[in-house]
Structures are given as C-alpha cells and as structure tokens.
Amino acid sequence: MAIGRVGVAAVPARVSLRARVGNLLDREEWLGPVFVSPALFLLLLLVAYPFCMALYFSVSNAFIGRPSHFIGIRNFVNLWGSDAFRQTFQNAFVFTGAAVGFKLVLGLSLAMILNQPLWFKRLIRGAVLLPWVIPTALSTLGWWWMFNSLYSVVNWTGLALGLMDPPGPNWLGQRYYAMTAVVVVNIWRGLPFFVITILAGLVSIPRELYEAAEADGAGPIARFWHVTLPLLKPVLGIVVLFSTIFTFSDFNIVYVLTHGGPINSTHLFATLARQVGLETGRIGEGAAISLYLFPVLMIVVWAQLRFVRKQAY
C-alpha cells in the first residue's frame, strides 16, 4: 500500500515568549543551571567574595580605614613570633580534640539509649535537641552565670554537697579550669547534633541483622562491635567531620565565657582574629590568623571524606 505524502502547509509559527521560555526550561541543559544559579549566586556573594577578601587582607598590611599594600606571607610568618598566637594554635587542637572526642562517645551512648523502647520517647528526643536550638550566645550567658566567681551555682552546689573546698574552683580565671569550662559548654551545645544524627543511623540498621547475630550467640557487646559500629561508620565519619569544622571555628562560647582569657589560654583562631583584626584594627593580621585554620580543615575534610568513601563502597 502506498502511503501518500501528507502535505503540511507552511504556517508561519508565532511562538509566544512564555512558550519559548517553557521550551527552554524543558531542556535539561537549561533547567539545571536555572535551578542552581540562585544558590551559586548566594555562594559567590556570601562565601566566595568574603573568602577572597580575607585572602587579600591576609597578604596585605591592611589596617582599618587606611590604604593597604601587598606584603606577601609576612603576616603568616610574623604570627609565629606572637606568644598569643602560638598559645591559640595549641588551644584550638586541645579544645577540638577534647570536645569532639567527648561528643562522639557521649553522643553514641545517648543515641543508643534513645533507640531503646522508653516512656515519653518523643518528649525526651525533643528535649535532647534543646541545647542545639537555643541561640548559643544566650545559652552561653547562662553558663557564664553558672561559672561566674561571684554567683557560681556549680560551686554553690559542690560546696553544699561537700564535694569542693571553699571557695571552689575559679572556673573562668585559671587556665585549665577555663579550658575545661569552654569544652564542657561546647560538648553540651554540640551533643544533640551527634545524638540525633547517630540515632537516625541506628534506626536505619535492619533488625534482622541483630536477630541473626543473636541467633549466632552474639551478646550485646559483640552485637555493638560487629553490627552496630560497622554500619554506623559512614554516619560517624560525617558527624565527626562536621563537628570538627564547627568546633575548630567556634567563637561564641569562648567569646562570651572568657574572652580568650585568662592570659590567652582559651583563645581560638576566631576569637584571636577578632581581637587582632577588629579590636586593634590590624585587619591583615586578623585575616591571616583566621586563614591558618583553612589548610588544617582542608586536610581534615580530605581525610574524613576518604574514610567515609571507603566505608560506603
């Protein structure tokens, strides 16, 4: 059977603007960039631009409100001559190591408890989130009152229970106590993030695996080591990665509790950068202090993402 040719009359197609835009958005190569561009614009504006400015400041002798000149890496080199900076460098690792370590152990323990059948489970899970929800500056002010030498409820309780000798520890005035205080508050503040994320990981582990392990005679500890922990590793990797970054760059807790004192013993990169860059006007040096963190965090991110990928595949 012959198939006749169907003639199509050449009608000049007048496609409306809306239709043309619609056609474009139907194509993936257009739609993708359109969706991504607002986020990209915000990233450029709020992250890339300040980061580039900080890079520029760090290699200049910028002083608030005065013309600046390029001085290469002199700021980075000179910082090692500063007693306060060397102390800060050490503080950052002690603070982050102690806080993240405790948050990991406590977070895992608490998440496992919350994964058990409990009364008022939802209420308790909600309450655990509270420290994460309250604005940090506000909650840290509460802690400041608790550690304050004149009004310390911690010391008052300790003395009342006979656990401390009068007048009790000088929480914010002695270097080791002050570091303990800022670490404790950071743990309190960051623990919910660990608990909730690990809990989500725990919930997703199939019950059958535990039942099989139990059938093979595995006790609670064996089940934890051979079932729970291996399956949680990717989640733990991500949680530790984020927490390390947040803890290294913490500012509020130290600023409100100790201002970096006593004698710079609790300064972190962010608080010292503020003091040098904003309070004393040496913004170039301040930017260099805050950027010292960058290579350290890059290494942490690289190492942990590598670890997570290994676990995932």
Next chain:
Amino acid sequence: MSAITRRHFLTTTTGAGLAGVLATGIPPARGQQREISYLCWNNFAPLMDKKLAEIGQRFTKDTGIKLKIDHIAAAQQAAKYASEVQSQAGHDLVEMRMHFPWLYEGQLIDLGDVVADLEKKYGKVLSSAAETARVHGTWRAVPQYHAMFVATYREDLFKKAGLKIPDTWEDLYTVGKELKKMGNPVGIPISQNYDSISTAGPVLWSFGGMEIDKDGKTVRINTPQTALMIEWYKKMFRDCMEPEVLSWDDASNNQAIQQGKAGWIHNPVSAYIVAKQMKLPTADTINHHRTPGGPAGRHETDVPRHIAIWKFSKNAEPAKEFIRYLLGKREVYDEYIMSADAFNLPVYEKLQDHPVLKTDPKYAGLKAEGVQYHCYGWPAPPSDKVQLITNSFIMPNMIAKAVTGTPTKDAIVWAENEMKKIVAG
C-alpha cells in the same frame, strides 16, 4: 492626536519622576526629612541613656531632624567601629572613648568649629580630653564628659576593724590583708578588660614606671619601677585578693562590692550609683576616697568620652547641629550631666565645680585634690599605637602571668616584646 488615557498619564509621569530622582540622586521634597543616627555606648550610669533619649526627642521636635540612637556595650565598640569604617556605612555620629579619635583619624570630620564655640562658653577642654580628641592639631571629636577612677570602699567595714583610709598603694596592702581576713577582699581585676588597665596604669605611674616614653616610640616597660609594681601586685594577689579577679570583666568589681563581697575596689562611682538606684543594702555602706599614691606621686586614670562624626556620613551638618544642641546649650548639658549622678563629669574648665558634685556628700572624694589625671599610655602622647597596646591587654596579661607563677623578669620581657612589635608595626 489620540487622547491621553489615565493609564498612559500615570505611566509617563511616574517613569519621568523616577528617572529624575535616579539621575540627580536627590529624593523628592516629601522624602527629604533629615535623619541622623548616633551610636552611643551603654552608659554605666543607665539613667544618662534615658536622658539622652529624652533630649533626642526634644531635639527632633525643636529642629525637625529625626534622631535615631543606638547603644552598644563598651567592649563591642572597637569591633563595631572597625566594621563601620571598613564598609563605609553605618551611623552618622559615634561616641568615642579615650584615644579612639587617633585610631580613626582619617575617618572623622574636623569638628574644630564646634569645639571653639564650646570653649568660648565653658572654658578650655581639660587636658586628658583635649589630648585624646585633638589629633595632630585637628579636633576629630568633641569632648563631652569624663569618668574618673576613685577608690570605692566599704566604710562600715573600715570603721568596724578600725582601718585607716589608705593614702598609698602600700597602705592598701596593709588594709587589704585585714579586709581579706574579714572575708571582704580587695577587688582589682587582673584580666583582659579595661578596668584592669585603669588600675594597672596608676599603680605603675605611682611607682615611677611607664609603658612608652614621651617620644611615643621607645618602649620603657622593662625597668625596675615595673618590677616594683609587679611585686606589689603579687603580694596583693596573694594576701589581699581572691583568684577570681583573674576572670573578671568590667562589671565584676562593681558587683563584688555591691553584693557585699569586696571591701575595696578601684572604679568610677558607678558601683555606688547603681547600688543607690537599686536600693541595695550596701549602698549606705559604700563611700569613696582619693586614689592612693606612691613614691612617684598620685596618678589616676580618667576616661574622656567624645562625640565624633564619620567622614562617610551624608548628614554632617545635622549631626553637628545635634552636638551643639546636646553640649552647647548650658541647660541641656547640665540636665545631661545631672542625669549621670556624678558618674560622668564635664570636661570644660569653667564647669569643674559642677552642681552635681553637691548632690551627695559621698561625691566629695571625686574632687581628688593633688591627683594627676592621665589616659592610658601616659606619658606617651596619644596615638594609634597606644590604643593598640591598650586593646591588646598587654599590661593585665603581664601582671596575670606574674601573679600566676611566671617570674617577674620573664613577664616584663614578654610585655616588652609585645609592645615593641606594636610600636615597630
């Protein structure tokens, strides 16, 4: 010719008007209401902030210039000003403490005409205020008032124990030992705050020491006089104070005496004023005396506070008008000073015997005969370097190191190196 429709008319006129505004950069007359903003510190005498708001409202009523007043904690000022300068945006008027006009010299307009008018009326500006507000011969800020540090003590405790008012810092050590035994130690902060510097300076000067020499360049902290001052602090810390002073902020010494703990502090009269206003039981027991002296005389820190106008402000003239309104009208200035209840006193010569000093017999100590007032860094002339040394808290950290175990010599050498770095930079 087609008739003009309502829609066409509105579109054309709106477009043309908007284009005109955008091209000239001048808003239409209705939008031209003059408005200025003032960033002021959170006054340690809170009633003065209330009075300022009240005066601001009257100013708006009298002049038609809208005034917006924002407040900021003293500890936040430096960082806030730095961000305003860096972004070239923010308030028109700013309150500036001590050497701040030196730090932001290039960013502040010349206010010589306003100061000249005030000096004609009230007499010369006091030396410490003039030294800090007049930068390289130009008035970068208008001096408005100053707070002075005095000795604040618990009169009842002194009477009870038969203690003599200390005339020298050594006398204070003798008295302090007794006070600590009574459970009411001396409260001098040794921490990263400004009150620590305000006491460390007078003690250092009284022992004959200094941070920077008169030339403003030579670091002179490493001297036997500094060692004497540190030794004094060490024995005070050991025998007269509690370790809590290492964690104090600017308000802690006030709270310590107001709550009945400290027996002696070094502070402006704010501790007493607040106790009085809050009707605290200690208010009746607090009194003031002249600041102690030492072998090199009797020196004291005062904190002159000024008002300045940023160069980036587009409202310099209305802003000047506000300064003239607040400080240039005697009745308004008096009202403003009276509201602080002697915490902030006038900085003009003819106003030194101000009526506010007669409002309470406990302000007699504020007359402080024979006391020489200086700002931080004296005898070095005010400069940005002095401000940097102050804001880096080198002096309190030097003392804190020494009282917590670092050998005196090492603490001084540490401070010397830190100061030299700033002076060289």
